[in-house]
Each structure stands twice: as C-alpha cells, then as structure tokens.
Amino acid sequence: MKLTIEKVTKSYGEKVAVNDLSFELTEGVYGFLGSNGSGKTTLMRILASVSKPTSGRVLFDGEDIRTLDEKYRDMLGYSPQHIGYYKNFTVQKFMLYIASLKGIERQQAKQKVDELLELVNLTENNKVKMSKLSGGMKQRVGIAQALLNDPQILIVDEPTAGLDPKERVRFRNLLSKISANRIVLLSTHIVSDIEFIAKEVMILKEGVLIQKESPKKLLEGIRNKVWTATVNEEEVADLQAHFRCGNIAHNDERFDIRLLSETKPHSNAVQTKPNLEDLYLYYFEEDGVA
Amino acid sequence: MKEESVEEEIANYLEHYTVEYPDDDAIDQTIESLRAYVPEPQSNGAAIREKLQGLLRHSAREISVIGSLFWVMNVIFFICGFSYVLFFEGDPYSTMFFLAPIPFLIGLGEVFKGREAGLYEIELACKYSAQHIMMSRLFVIGTYNFVISAVLICALSVTIENILLLKLVGYWILPTTLVSSVGLFLTIRFRSSITVPVTLAIWFTTSMMISQSVDMKNYLESLSAGVYSIALIASLVFLFLQINRIKRGVRIEAND
Numbered sequence: 001m002k003l004t005i006e007k008v009t010k011s012y013g014e015k016v017a018v019n020d021l022s023f024e025l026t027e028g029v030y031g032f033l034g035s036n037g038s039g040k041t042t043l044m045r046i047l048a049s050v051s052k053p054t055s056g057r058v059l060f061d062g063e064d065i066r067t068l069d070e071k072y073r074d075m076l077g078y079s080p081q082h083i084g085y086y087k088n089f090t091v092q093k094f095m096l097y098i099a100s101l102k103g104i105e106r107q108q109a110k111q112k113v114d115e116l117l118e119l120v121n122l123t124e125n126n127k128v129k130m131s132k133l134s135g136g137m138k139q140r141v142g143i144a145q146a147l148l149n150d151p152q153i154l155i156v157d158e159p160t161a162g163l164d165p166k167e168r169v170r171f172r173n174l175l176s177k178i179s180a181n182r183i184v185l186l187s188t189h190i191v192s193d194i195e196f197i198a199k200e201v202m203i204l205k206e207g208v209l210i211q212k213e214s215p216k217k218l219l220e221g222i223r224n225k226v227w228t229a230t231v232n233e234e235e236v237a238d239l240q241a242h243f244r245c246g247n248i249a250h251n252d253e254r255f256d257i258r259l260l261s262e263t264k265p266h267s268n269a270v271q272t273k274p275n276l277e278d279l280y281l282y283y284f285e286e287d288g289v290a
Numbered sequence: 291m292k293e294e295s296v297e298e299e300i301a302n303y304l305e306h307y308t309v310e311y312p313d314d315d316a317i318d319q320t321i322e323s324l325r326a327y328v329p330e331p332q333s334n335g336a337a338i339r340e341k342l343q344g345l346l347r348h349s350a351r352e353i354s355v356i357g358s359l360f361w362v363m364n365v366i367f368f369i370c371g372f373s374y375v376l377f378f379e380g381d382p383y384s385t386m387f388f389l390a391p392i393p394f395l396i397g398l399g400e401v402f403k404g405r406e407a408g409l410y411e412i413e414l415a416c417k418y419s420a421q422h423i424m425m426s427r428l429f430v431i432g433t434y435n436f437v438i439s440a441v442l443i444c445a446l447s448v449t450i451e452n453i454l455l456l457k458l459v460g461y462w463i464l465p466t467t468l469v470s471s472v473g474l475f476l477t478i479r480f481r482s483s484i485t486v487p488v489t490l491a492i493w494f495t496t497s498m499m500i501s502q503s504v505d506m507k508n509y510l511e512s513l514s515a516g517v518y519s520i521a522l523i524a525s526l527v528f529l530f531l532q533i534n535r536i537k538r539g540v541r542i543e544a545n546d
Contacts, residue, residue, distance in 0.1 A: 048415045070417055078415035084408025086355065100351050101416035101423070145412065155415075 001061065001152060002026055003047070003183055008056035010042050010207075017042040019207040020056070029179045031194030032187040033276075034204035035284050040187040041081055043204070044157045047185060048078040060153075074103065077151030081158045083142035085130035091117065091141055092126040095148065102149040109148070116144040119174065121167075135162035143171065147178070154184045160193050172197055191276035201276070203283050210283065215276060222274045222282050228258050229269040239265060244281050348418060348426035349433075356400045356430060364393040364434070368442050375446060382446045382453060384501035386439075387461040388494075391469035393438055395490050397431030398473055402482040424536050435466065464522055469493055471529035478535055 003025040010018040018039040034040045045051040047058060049065055049072060058065045065072040085094055092113060099109035117123045120140040125133065133141065139162050146154060156175075160168045175184055176197040186194060194201060194215075201218055203211040211218060231239065236255050239245060243265050246258035258272070259265055260282055312320075332340070371389045374380040401424050404410045413420040439462050447453050469489070476485040500506045 045411070048411075050411050050414045070419075073415060073419060074417040076415055078412065080411045082408055082411075084404070084410065084412065086403065086407055086409065088357070097355065098412065098416065101413060101418045103417045142412075149417070 001183060002059075003153065004059040004062075005047075006057050006059060008043075008046060008053045008058065010039075010046060010051065011054045017207050018046070018053070021207075021209050022056075023202070023209060023212055025183050025185070027179070027181060027183055028199035029175060029184040029186060029194070029197050031198035031201045032185065032204060033189065033191065033194065033201055033280060034187075035189060037206075038204040039207035040189075040204055041157055042207075044078075044155055044185065044187050045080075047153075048076060048080075048155045049073060050078070050080075074149065075152040077146035077149060077154045079142040079146040079156045079159055081161070083138045085138070085141075087129070087131045089130050090127050091122060091130060091133070094130050094141065095145055098145040099148050104149060112148055113144075116147055119147075120144045121170070136164060136167060139163055140167065140171075143174075152182050154178070154182055156185070157187045158189075159186065160188065160190055168193065189280075191280050195276045201279075203279075205283060218279055219274045219276070222260070222279055224271060225260050225262060225282070226258070226272050226274040226278045227261055227265055227269040228256060228272045229266045230254050230256050231266060231268060235266070246278060246281055344422075345426060345429055348422055349429045352423065352426045352430055356397075356427065360393075360396055360400055360431075361434070363396060364438055367392055368438050372442060372445055376449060381501065382450055383457060383461045384497075384507075386442065386446070386458055387465055388497040388501065389442065390439060390462045390465040391435075391473070391493060392490070393435040394431055394466065394470040395473045395486060395493065397427070397434070398477045398489075399482045399486045400431060401427040402477055406482055421537055421539055425533075428533065428536070435470075439466070460518065464518065464525065465497070467522060467529055468525040471525050471532055474529065474532040474536075478532060 005021050005023050005025075008018060008021045009016065021043065032040045032043065042051065046053050052066075060068060060072055086097075089097065095113040095117065096106075096109055099113060100106070104112065113126075114123070117126055120143055122137065122140055122144070125137065130138070130141070139159060143156065143159055146156060154175075160171060163171060172193060175186065178184070179197070179199075186198070188194060198215060200212055201215050202209060203218075213221075229239075230251060232254050236248060236257060239257060239259060244260040246260070247256075248258075249256045258278070259269075260278060261269075368389060371380075371385045375382045375385050399406075404413050404420060404423060410420050413423055443455070443458055443462065446458060447455050473485065473489045476489060500510070
C-alpha cells in the first residue's frame with residue numbers, strides 16, 4: 001500500500017498554502033508537524049479528497065485518487081480539525097448517519113457504532129445530542145466516525161485538541177494499535193502526540209516540506225545543540241533575547257532553563273538529550289524566540 | 291579516447307540494431323488473451339437504472355435527515371392556501387402562483403445544511419460524498435414540491451367550479467422552475483441561512499404585487515404560448531445548470 005504525493009501545489013489566489021510537495025507514504029503513522037499556517041490542514045484536506053490541488057496529483061498504489069473517486073473514499077477515514085454536526089442528532093444517530101454515507105449496512109453499522117463508541121469511551125453518551133457534548137467529546141466522536149469503515153488510510157487533523165491528558169494517551173495508544181496495516185496521517189502542533197508513535201515526522205514550514213525522517217534521525221540532527229542551565233532571573237531575560245528557549249521552570253530562587261544553541265550558552269549550561277519539542281523549536285525559530 | 295571509441299562502438303551497434311516486430315497473428319492472439327480482462331461496458335439503460343436506484347436509496351436515507359419543520363410548514367402553507375380559496379373566495383390562480391416555489395425555497399436550507407453545520411468536510415470524504423447527499427436532498431424536496439402542488443391542483447380542480455386546469459398548471463410550473471433556479475443559484479454561492487429568507491421575502495413581495503395588480507395579471511395572461519414556453523425552457527435550462535454545478539461539487543470555503 002502506497003500513497004504518493006506528486007508535485008502537489010495548492011494556491012489560494014496569490015497565497016501558496018502548499019508548495020510543490022512530493023513524497024511517499026506506506027503503512028505506519030506519519031506525524032505532520034508545523035506551526036499554524038504551515039499548510040498542514042491544506043495538505044490533509046487534499047489527501048482526504050476534500051480539496052483539489054491547484055497542480056500535481058495524489059496516487060494510491062499508482063492510481064490517481066481523482067480517478068479512483070468513490071473507491072478511494074471507501075478506504076478513507078477522515079477526521080477534520082473542526083467536527084460539524086446536525087444539532088438535532090444524538091451521538092448514535094450521527095454515527096449511524098456517517099455509517100450510511102460510508103455505505104455500511106444498517107445492522108453492521110449498529111454493531112460497529114457500539115464498538116467504536118466504547119473504544120472512545122462514549123457509550124454512556126450515545127443518546128446525548130451532539131450539541132450538548134464538550135469539545136473533547138466531539139473530538140472523540142470525530143475519531144470514532146473516521147474509523148467506522150475500518151479505513152486503510154486514516155487522516156486525522158489536530159485530533160487531540162481539546163482532549164484531556166488521559167484521553168490523549170488513550171488516543172495515541174489507539175492510533176499506534178491500529179496503524180499496523182494502514183497509513184495513518186496525523187497532523188498536530190503538539191509534539192508529544194507523535195513523539196513515540198510516528199514512524200516518520202514530516203515538518204512543514206510555509207507550505208514546504210523541510211524534513212521527513214524518523215524521530216530518532218531528526219533528533220540526531222540536533223544532538224549537542226540542546227542545553228539546560230540553572231540561572232537567576234536577570235539571566236533568563238538575557239538568554240531569552242539571544243537563544244531559542246524552551247521550558248523555564250522555577251527552582252527555589254533561580255530558574256531551570258532549556259535552550260538551543262550551537263555553542264555553550266552559559267557557564268552553568270550542560271548538554272542534554274534532545275526531544276521533539278526542541279526539534280520544533282529548532283525549526284520554528286520565530287515562534288520559539290517570541 | 292577510450293570512452294569515445296566505446297561510444298562509437300555502441301552507436302554503431304545501435305545503428306544496425308533492428309527491432310523484430312511480432313507478426314499479425316501474435317498481435318491478435320495477445321489482444322484475444324487480454325480481452326477476458328477488459329471490463330464489459332455497461333449499457334446505457336443499465337447505467338441509468340443503477341444511477342436512479344442509487345438516487346432513490348440515498349433519498350430514502352436523507353428523508354430522515356430533513357427536519358420535520360420543513361414537511362409540516364409546507365403542508366400548513368398549502369392548507370392555508372386551499373382554505374383561502376375555498377372559504378374566502380380567493381383567486382385560485384394567484385394562490386397557486388404564490389405557493390408554487392415555496393417548498394423548494396424552504397427546502398434549500400435542508401439541501402445545504404451539511405455545509406452550514408460544518409459537516410460538509412466529513413461528508414465530502416465519505417464513500418457517498420456531499421454531492422450525492424445534495425442531489426438526493428434536491429430530489430426529495432423537488433418531489434415533495436411536485437406532490438404537494440399536484441395535490442393542491444387536484445383539490446382545487448375538484449372543489450372549484452369552472453376552474454381552468456391548464457391555466458392552473460401554467461401558474462404553478464413557471465414560478466416553480468424560475469424561482470427555484472434563482473434560489474438554487476444564490477444558495478450555491480452564499481449561505482442558505484441568508485439566501486432562503488431573502489429569496490422567500492422577495493418572492494412574497496413580488497407575487498403579492500403581481501396578484502394585487504390587475505394590469506400586471508392581464509399582461510402576464512396576455513403573453514403568448516410561445517413567450518411562456520421560451521421562459522419555461524430558459525428557467526429549466528438554468529435550473530439544470532445549477533443542478534449540474536452541484537454534481538460537480540460546491541465550494542466549501544470562499545478561497546477554495
């Protein structure tokens with residue numbers, strides 16, 4: 001199973017949201033990482049056949065997804081960033097409605113809906129109106145509906161926004177579990193969502209793919225560049241002005257600060273093992289320094 | 291020097307290289323062998339039947355999604371219209387003219403409600419996509435409009451003496467196609483929460499003005515059958531173009 005993105009560009013008038021992207025995806029979890037406006041959602045929507053690229057094409061096992069049309073959508077599960085719903089629908093009715101749009105027989109759909117609502121911990125809320133659900137609950141319904149047709153390609157855009165930490169861990173484990181025989185695309189700006197489950201992390205910046213590697217390889221690239229130091233308040237401001245700073249934690253009268261630098265940034269500084277949050281900071285410098 | 295001589299040798303070899311083409315029998319044999327794997331083209335009749343079956347199946351599903359207010363409100367409108375003619379001696383033609391496009395206009399809100407509710411994106415990514423859904427809902431509201439109007443025409447022709455059935459049909463069919471196509475044109479481009487009330491308000495005002503003005507009514511009735519037919523064909527073509535637009539896919543955001 002192979003999804004090929006071939007010279008895909010998407011423009012909105014003068015603005016180029018996605019610029020000449022080419023890459024290949026096979027079974028496993030891929031994490032799309034990028035700041036707001038980096039083109040993640042645009043790319044997700046193109047891959048979900050919701051939006052057409054201005055130029056280029058997407059191929060599934062060598063066939064254009066536009067040609068595959070219904071066949072492609074039949075093996076697709078998509079959870080957009082914002083889950084819309086009909087106000088009068090209960091959770092169960094919403095799920096059954098989407099199941100019918102996915103061409104699942106009613107009897108089979110009922111069983112699948114029950115299974116998935118249990119999986120996302122919403123069984124007790126199945127009779128609750130969609131409009132009464134919290135943000136996190138809606139997000140979980142979004143994930144459940146995407147899994148209804150047991151998709152070969154699962155595309156989830158910012159799925160953990162609004163989920164509490166316990167739900168996020170649960171969701172990560174769920175994705176990891178189901179990713180064995182399918183392509184899972186996960187877009188996020190929360191690095192911990194993908195740190196442990198992604199086969200490859202793809203970093204998008206201003207519509208351009210700047211990295212596509214395994215987390216391990218990406219982290220190797222910033223080895224020896226991440227430092228921690230314990231400093232006083234005045235020094236924090238100074239370090240913030242000159243380096244890309246990560247977490248700052250209060251430590252008695254002083255502060256523990258994590259920062260990125262090619263050279264030793266402070267006399268107290270010691271090198272530390274990089275994580276994906278550091279990597280994010282490294283590539284999205286402006287956001288980090290601000 | 292050595293490289294040049296190798297290149298020259300290769301060039302020389304290729305110059306005299308000939309491709310042996312297969313003979314006609316071998317070509318025919320290959321074609322026959324592959325014929326088994328070529329999918330049988332569906333006959334036109336079968337394709338249309340399949341599409342129609344699909345449309346009916348999707349429409350049956352969409353009936354449960356269309357809000358009960360749509361069904362009830364239109365029935366009330368038509369009962370009021372019939373009562374007005376029957377008990378208050380209202381003009382049956384003007385009443386028909388006024389009521390004709392209302393179910394379709396109100397129904398446009400239902401056709402596009404996925405887009406308004408933000409569900410359109412999920413619907414587009416499903417096997418039966420948003421286009422299927424919209425077409426099915428259009429079919430449902432169009433059929434409902436037809437049935438409810440046909441019932442009113444039958445009821446009027448049975449209860450009102452000396453009614454001209456053909457004239458009544460004329461007062462129904464042109465406003466239905468014309469106003470519906472304009473309503474659809476606007477709703478494809480703008481939010482239905484705006485276009486539906488606006489087109490309804492414009493239609494209420496226009497139809498009231500026409501029915502109140504004797505001169506206007508006389509003028510419309512004096513139009514020849516040819517002019518009426520041209521107007522009808524033009525509005526049907528316009529309606530068809532809008533439906534085709536939906537089939538090709540409606541934009542979900544201004545910059546898409």
